[in-house]
Amino acid sequence: MFRKLFRRDRESDAVHDLYANLMSQARKKEFYENYSVPDSLDGRFDMITLHMFLVLHRLKDDKETTETFSQKLFDLMFYDMDLSLREMGVGDVGVGKRVKAMLQGFYGRLAAYEEAMPLGEEVLENALERNLYGTTGADKESLQYMRKYITRQIEHLKGQEIIQLMSGKITFCP
Structure with missing residues (x-):
């Protein structure tokens, strides 16, 4: 009985590992120091x-x-967002409202990037300007860097086997 209660799930472990790697990449200081991403709650959420x-x-x-x-990766992200808001002292009522706003922002950004990808560099830069830099604005150099970063990462990730990703292992190109 206890074995079943405390048994670890490999897929859940892999989801956590992948999320930790993703978070580590999103928090790299060069985005905030060199490429105008706002070092704020909004900027970090956007990254x-x-x-x-x-x-x-x-x-x-x-x-x-x-x-x-x-789905598990998505669920973990928003569970983590909920916990982070609570740790910052946001009350129960406020957490629900903020998570709902974050969900809307998340889906909007995903749709904007997905739609922009096949339409060319300028469209993707416009999507980045509205979504990643929406609260502060960005210089042309930062927009170009982030556009190139996205396209490099997409190509790099294509070279990684799905089974590797689903085991929690991911690499991002430098």
Whole structure:
């Protein structure tokens, strides 16, 4: 009975590992220090969302295999957001409202990046300007860097096997 209660689930462990790697990449200080990403709650949320987009974009290539895994990754992200808000002292009522706003922002950003990808560099830069830099604005150099970063990462992630990602292992190119 106790073994079943305390048993670890490999898929959940892999989801946690993948999320930790994604978070580590999204928190790299060079984004905030060198490429105008606001070092704020909004800016960090936007970088996490951008990296979730990259990972989910790759996972959807094999949707039948990855659908449950992708859902668990999404659930973990918003569970983490909920916990973070509570740790910051946001009350129960406020957490629900903020998480709802974060969900709307998350879906909006994912849709904007997904729609912009096939339409070219300028459209993707416009999506980044509205979504990643919406609260502060960005210089042309930062926009170009982040656009190139996204396209490099998408190509890099295509080279990683789905089974590798679903085991929690991911690499991002430098």
